[in-house]
Amino acid sequence: MQLSGFNNLKKALSFSFYDFVIAPSQAEKLSYIEYINNHYNAKRISELLQKIVHIIEAEVLHTSAQDYEPYGASSMILLGDIKGSGVDMHLNKSHITAHTYPDFENENGILSFRVDIELSSCGEITPLSSLNAIFDFFDTDIVTIDYNVRGFTRNKLGQHIYMDHSLGSIKEYINTEILASYKTKELILQNDNIWQLKLLRTDMQREEYFSPNTTLTNEEKMTYMKLLNAEMLSIFNGWRTR
Secondary structure (H helix, E strand, C coil), rough: CCECCCCCEEEEEEEEEEEEEEEECHHHHHHHHHHHHHHHHHHHEEEEEEEEHHHCCEEEEEEEEEEECCCCCEEEEEEECCCEEEECCCCCCEEEEEEEEEEEECCCCEEEEEECCCCCCCCCCHHHHEEEEEHHHCCEEEEEEEEEEEEEECCCCCCCCCCCCCCCCCHHHHHHHHHHHHEEEECCCCCCCCEEEEEEEECCCHHHHHHCCCCCHHHHHHHHHHHHHHHHHHHHHCCCCC
16 A cells, blocks of 8 residues: 555554452462462563564564552553564654552452453554564453544545555454464454454363462362352453452
8 A cells, every 4th residue: 555655544452361260268369479479570561562662663662661559550652663574654742551450359269360461563564463473472251342443644646544454353363273262352443444453262161260379179169269250250251250
């Protein structure tokens, strides 16, 4: 597509990743908090964002990262012009951010951890191309992905262009091996350039949700797994808990 000048379309990608664990005891809860603080601190989150920036071939202008007490982290990278295929592609005033949201207060011992990432860019490369790298970074049970394209640019004839790439489904950018592990639910408003994809893990391995040192019986584990499934379905479907 031959555009007039640079690309004025804004492509906004946001996604939320949820991870769950079952921690009935205080010791198990503290162990999970320590794991989250070590694996998803500001430094590690920033490393992921740097990887995404590399995938979309952007230039880092500035990075800001912050760890919080007692837990949680944020990172933000300001992006500059892309250089690719001999063509300068406009990406000024674009950014990528990540924020973590731990939830360790469930009275049933079902703890969760959420990471929200938002990427806003202009240019010829869609930020959807970074999705597989993000799935590789996170252990995730629920994912919500929102993508929309806003604004307009013009072609060489001066005509409005509201979308510069074809997209039927966000699934097109996710490996089939990853999709096979999830139940999916989609919202597609093609004429409005709005897409949403929600994923719920279905290949759950029970022992992965418990501490290796747990003293729970198999019957107790089954009870907790039912509570976990109810919690996950509530978040996936947007249901209020009882």
